Amino acid sequence: MAQLDRFERLIDSLLPRIANYGIDLLVALIVLLAGWWLARRLAGAVVGLVVRAGGDATAAPLIGTAVMWGVRILTLVNVLARLGIQTTSIVAALGAAGLAIGLALQGTLQNIAAGLMLLLLRPFRAGDYIEGSGTIAGTVREVGLFSTHLGKLDGVSLYVPNSQLWSNAVTNFSRNPTRRIEVAFQVSVAQIEPGLQLLRELIAAEPRILSEPAPTVLVADYTDAGAKLALQAWVINADYTAVRAELLRSIRPRLEAQAEPQV
Structure with missing residues (x-):
């Protein structure tokens, strides 16, 4: 009976503790x-706020990630404190573990430091x-915390x-507002002057070619087969691909048409 009484008192003393701990x-x-x-949610709100305020769209995801993990770390510390765990010793242990992990993950830390420098100096943007x-x-x-996400021309990430x-x-x-087009092609010696005149006509007929800096047509080099003609012209960056493709499409057929004998 005495042992049973002691067991009941033990259970009675443990139940409130178990309930409180639960x-x-x-x-x-x-x-x-x-x-x-x-x-x-807070990270998403911060990213949206940065974008709406006109901030750098490249830095917004990194700021959101930093906010998210900052809140999560504070949450973990609060949870441990509620469970009665002394967070001071845990922070010290995490500091020592962080040093060891940092030495083991030097490449990862280099990526983080490089990401911060890319966002600070901004050699490119989204x-x-x-x-x-x-x-x-x-x-x-x-530009993420560890890597930069690029979209390739074929749609691959x-x-x-x-x-x-x-x-x-x-x-x-994409950094500069304008870009120079350079088109070069081979002609015979007899086609040098007609070729230069054709390039001048194409420049005059293309409104997307800028007048300043002035476009240039020239004989770039002489070869055993004749001469190499070149066109150099400046366009707005967004027009570069379309204008260059149009020039390449027009030059050779018109030059060959001029070279055909008149009947």
């Missing part, structure tokens, strides 16, 4: 779920068409580590 655990779970949901080393080429969609873009030369085809 309530704390339930509250901590609710706080965790609410914090995770709030972090995502919507710019760029080319990097190797096969890197596409329209910038987003390309994700490039930020450090690779930061440490290598990048050509930005």
Whole structure:
């Protein structure tokens, strides 16, 4: 009987503690779920606010990610505190673990640092068409925390580590408002003057070619087969592809038509 009484007293003393801990655990779970949901919603709201305020669309996703993880970390600390866990020792342990992880993930940290430098100096922005080393080429969609998202011309998504873009030369085809077209083609010596005149006529007939800087037609080089003629003209960046394609389509057929003997 004495042992049974002691067991009953133990159960009676444990039940309130279990109930209190269960309530704390339930509250901590609710706080965790609410914090995770709030972090995502707040990040989306911040991104939308940055875009509506006219901020850099390239930096907006990174700002949203930073806000989201900041709220999540605060939520985890609050949850641990509600469970009675001393967060001071955990923060110290996380600091030591962070140092070890940082040494092991030097490449990842380089990508983060490179992403911050890309956003700070902005050699390109969302919507710019760029080319990097190797096969890197596409329209910038987003500069993320670890990689940059490019959309290739064939519709394929390309994700490039930020450090690779930061440490290598990048050509930005969209940064300047104008761009120079250069078209060169081979003619015989007898076709030099007719060819130059044809280029001048094409320039005069194309309203999208800018008058300043002035377009140029010239004999670029002489070869064993004749001469190489070149046209150099400036257009608005958005018109580059269309105007160059139109010039290439028109030059050769009209030049060959001029060379045909008159009957």
